[in-house]
Amino acid sequence: MTLTDVSTPIASHLEEFQPFFKEMLRSKTALLELVIRYMTRRRGKQVRPALVFLAAAVCGEVGRRSHIGAAMVELLHTATLVHDDVVDEADERRGMASINAVWKNKVAVLVGDFLLSRGLIIAVENEEFDFLRITSGAVRRLSEGELLQIQKSRQRSIDEETYLRIISDKTASLISACCEIGAISTTRDADKHKALRDYGEYVGLAFQIRDDVLDYTSRSKVLGKPVANDLREKKITLPLIYACSQAGTKEAKNIIGMVKSKKLTDENITAIMAFVERNGGIGYAIGRAREFAAIAQKSLDILPDSPAKKSLMAFADYSVSRIK
């Protein structure tokens, strides 16, 4: 099962969405046009619009409101990516130089703000006030989650509960918003709104845990070395949190000391990974992701069978099993 398979029931809507979204990005400012053209060349996986359309389809007939919702979340998501590039001091994204590497932080911050306001304007123009309520709440949780992660990365310990709060805020919030907005765009049934909101929240948790596991299990194509970006950024994620809880206090302290030290060598990384593996961190994290995916699937119980529902069920499996 691939993302393309999952999108099949709403493929025509995703196709139609392209020119609609590009139109939204128009600006009278040449520099902005240039940056935006550059950005939209690097087309993403479009997970978020796909989720809006699937959630819409599972509750009713995909229509203009669904497209407005999809445009809104994609604008917000793009804005946060642009700001993330500043935040992470990233030099590339999706294999291309990031905007801030090419145009400096200045432009990245301003383009992000422009995209954010553009997303709001679409909602206001179309009087989609529920969309506004949901997305402004999601943006707040996004920024708070990232800030909590920064705060915690300076401390020596982090427990599973705090970890889940962080990933809920920084990842699940927007995925949940996509699904709820999709539902609202095609039905007034509040139970269905809640079902899709819950589905998005739990799929989001599973998705992010899988991401964090992949950081431990993937190896870079060129050098075959572990990716371990999170460790290099001193981010402590679920596999390591669990491994520490299983190991002796002294060994755990020693490992965390390595992660937090200024000079993290390749040997350190190999040692940390072996520690995580030995203490069952990877297996535990995958197990948790599976549990969350199952809760997500269960949330859809109240909805009748349909190709879109089948896709959402499959997307929950995909979020746990994907290899990139």
Added chain:
Amino acid sequence: MTLTDVSTPIASHLEEFQPFFKEMLRSKTALLELVIRYMTRRRGKQVRPALVFLAAAVCGEVGRRSHIGAAMVELLHTATLVHDDVVDEADERRGMASINAVWKNKVAVLVGDFLLSRGLIIAVENEEFDFLRITSGAVRRLSEGELLQIQKSRQRSIDEETYLRIISDKTASLISACCEIGAISTTRDADKHKALRDYGEYVGLAFQIRDDVLDYTSRSKVLGKPVANDLREKKITLPLIYACSQAGTKEAKNIIGMVKSKKLTDENITAIMAFVERNGGIGYAIGRAREFAAIAQKSLDILPDSPAKKSLMAFADYSVSRIK
């Protein structure tokens, strides 16, 4: 006439506004609390909330809606200041180290996003959809104006029309939003909404032109040297634009060449300032600011006399005559 004098008719509202605004800034994230406490220690002039309350008072009775509007614009303004600190790579603001200098760009971008979303949430919670329409439009213009200025700063020429478009977008847009929101908070009369919107737009233009003039005429307290921050950042503003239009083409080219050169010496700055003075740039810019202030005052014709109206008239004069 000082800002405090201008604020007299709405002083009690500004006082009440303080705890209300602080409450809005609460967060469960300790790092965010810390940054926000740091920020609110450096209390600004509160021009924007004061304008909301004056515009509200001139149209009716200041009330809860006016306070919500004031909180919204102050949150957005604070968000843009935090983002501006990244944008300008500024190391201080109001005499204190900027957030990004203390906590890095990362935190500054995220705190800005948090404040932006907080502003939206207040409006959504209180179903103030007109406030949302106005402010999201203003944020869009703000970011577009800044980006246009960056774009133009790379080019060798800029005309008065482009300059006015930039300052209208980056400064007048939010001041106009403050005044319109204030009006909406106390009356349904669309003519009054327009009167206050226009007032804010033209006062905003006058205010920014005065700012740009002060950059030429102020001297730093410590060294007595010209401030000339704009020139150091290669920003070409109205005094220089006009001076170039009056001088011979060759001389103007030479001066612009100096501004754009990588090494701008103190001698260059003295030469540019003498050029601007000699060609009447300062006087012309002040004259334009006065014209805009007069248009702003004229916009208030339809409103009955009141202490608040007197203050708004005085604020227009203040925006042209202020010395800091």
